[in-house]
Amino acid sequence: MTDRYDRQSFLGARAQEAIATARVGIVGLGGGGSHLVQQLAHLGFSHYVLYDPDQVEESNLNRLVGATQTDALEHRPKLAVAERVLRALLPEVEIDAFAVRWQDHPLPLRSCDVIVGGLDSLLDRSELEVCARRFLVPYIDIGLGVRRIAPEPPRMSGQIVLSMPGYPCFRCIGFLNEEDLAAEARLYGDAGPRPQVVWANGLLASIATGLVVDLVTDWTESLRAPVYLTYDANSGVVLPHPRLRYAVNRACVHFPDDDIGEPTFTPL
Amino acid sequence: MNVAIRLRRAFFSTLVDDLARPHAFAFERVGWVFARQATTHRGPLLLPDWYEPVNDEDYVRDDKVGARFGTAAIRAALQRARATNRSCLQVHLHDHYGDTQFSWTDCKTIDELATSFRALVALPHGGLVLSRDSATARIWLPDHDSPSSARVTIVGFPTRFGAEHP
Numbered sequence A: 001m002t003d004r005y006d007r008q009s010f011l012g013a014r015a016q017e018a019i020a021t022a023r024v025g026i027v028g029l030g031g032g033g034s035h036l037v038q039q040l041a042h043l044g045f046s047h048y049v050l051y052d053p054d055q056v057e058e059s060n061l062n063r064l065v066g067a068t069q070t071d072a073l074e075h076r077p078k079l080a081v082a083e084r085v086l087r088a089l090l091p092e093v094e095i096d097a098f099a100v101r102w103q104d105h106p107l108p109l110r111s112c113d114v115i116v117g118g119l120d121s122l123l124d125r126s127e128l129e130v131c132a133r134r135f136l137v138p139y140i141d142i143g144l145g146v147r148r149i150a151p152e153p154p155r156m157s158g159q160i161v162l163s164m165p166g167y168p169c170f171r172c173i174g175f176l177n178e179e180d181l182a183a184e185a186r187l188y189g190d191a192g193p194r195p196q197v198v199w200a201n202g203l204l205a206s207i208a209t210g211l212v213v214d215l216v217t218d219w220t221e222s223l224r225a226p227v228y229l230t231y232d233a234n235s236g237v238v239l240p241h242p243r244l245r246y247a248v249n250r251a252c253v254h255f256p257d258d259d260i261g262e263p264t265f266t267p268l
Numbered sequence B: 001m002n003v004a005i006r007l008r009r010a011f012f013s014t015l016v017d018d019l020a021r022p023h024a025f026a027f028e029r030v031g032w033v034f035a036r037q038a039t040t041h042r043g044p045l046l047l048p049d050w051y052e053p054v055n056d057e058d059y060v061r062d063d064k065v066g067a068r069f070g071t072a073a074i075r076a077a078l079q080r081a082r083a084t085n086r087s088c089l090q091v092h093l094h095d096h097y098g099d100t101q102f103s104w105t106d107c108k109t110i111d112e113l114a115t116s117f118r119a120l121v122a123l124p125h126g127g128l129v130l131s132r133d134s135a136t137a138r139i140w141l142p143d144h145d146s147p148s149s150a151r152v153t154i155v156g157f158p159t160r161f162g163a164e165h166p
Helices: A006-011 A015-021 A031-043 A069-073 A078-089 A122-134 A178-186 A198-217 B009-019 B071-084 B104-120
Strands: A023-027 A047-051 A094-098 A114-117 A139-147 A155-163 A227-232 A237-240 B002-008 B030-040 B043-053 B087-093 B125-130 B135-140 B149-155
Touching: A006 A015, A015 A198, A023 A031, A031 A047, A031 A078, A031 A139, A031 A198, A047 A078, A078 A094, A114 A122, A114 A198, A122 A139, A122 A155, A122 A178, A139 A198, A155 A198, A198 A227, B002 B009, B002 B135, B009 B030, B009 B043, B009 B087, B009 B125, B009 B149, B030 B071, B043 B071, B043 B087, B071 B087, B071 B104, B087 B104, B104 B125, B104 B135, B135 B149
Parallel strands: A023 A047, A023 A114, A047 A094, A114 A139, B002 B043, B002 B149, B087 B125
Antiparallel strands: A139 A155, A155 A227, A227 A237, B030 B043, B030 B087, B125 B135
16 A cells, blocks of 8 residues: 555655645546546545536446446436545545535535536536636636538547636637637537547546646646647647637736635625 | 635745845744635635735834734734735745744734734634745634634645645
8 A cells, every 4th residue: 555656756755745635626527527536546636526416327338437337227426436436446535525516516616726627518617717716726627529510520629728816717718708608508408419439538537637736746847827738539639729829928807816705796 | 624725826926025025123024914705615715815014114123033013013904804804814934945834933923913803803814824835824713712724725836735734
């Protein structure tokens, strides 16, 4: 047991202590979130706040790491699968698990040192960023999508985006904008089958895991600015998004520094 | 009860830069950090967002301690805490890198200040001690008869966790 983390000791003399101290929030325990849970547990992250209201279905088994045929047959909550994966590696792990949308019970998210979201909608991402910014929590988003424009083969792509309080936000770097949010709202309830595959989910989650580790250990001594990476799954290439370079040295205009803490309302 | 204190790295750097300035006769500088309050499911969360250094003229000569200041500085801090409904933390710098901790004198001073501040502004108050790259806090919650366990997180690139205290 004492040498469990020897192979990652290059992360730094205090790295394992930081990893064991950090409280990680994971919102969404589907294709991306299930990989995150597994990898963070292997690394020794020992405090979690987990959200997912869904149960395991047969259609999840193509990508939900840790889930079994029996879980699908019994419609076991995804939270239970995540807890099982975590406790199998870390019996003493501290898990605050909530089978609800995070918006219905947001207080636990505020206790996190970093949040990773594997959410489906832009609106959910926007709302989660507002919460993370208000309570000074770094937020990493991962997402994957497939587009089909006949007669070309399907194009699968994804993103990993880090929103750090005090730095350019999702809107500043062009990841979120009002037009896309409005377009999504018009399609409400018509989301389609949301194509997802295990290898692409795994790659995005692995990069996000690496960001979490770097954030709390500073092992690379080079993570000093927001991250916006795009993944072209057809070619297997991950690159920084070109928009990032235009925003990285600008102050965020969407989340002023004094706009933190509990929201307050001033009567007119 | 666990208290979390979370501050931006840029704000932390502002504190360190100001507190590291030499004073004409005091061995160290002191200031006040004012924090908004929030709640998590595990306890209070303090979000410092304002800093006021103790004015040069408010320091009092005393070779027995690193810094001593007069009642005008305390009155000004109390007034701001009350006017803005914010927690007030006395802050100073231990000029080294790595985890830091409160001295016996730090604890005594902070305990006296925090308990008197609580009597007038019923919020968490206390003290913050910084190193060049970390911080720790001593926090008194309203109606508690001892300091609560607190941990400071410096949020940014990188995110740094201070030692839990006490």
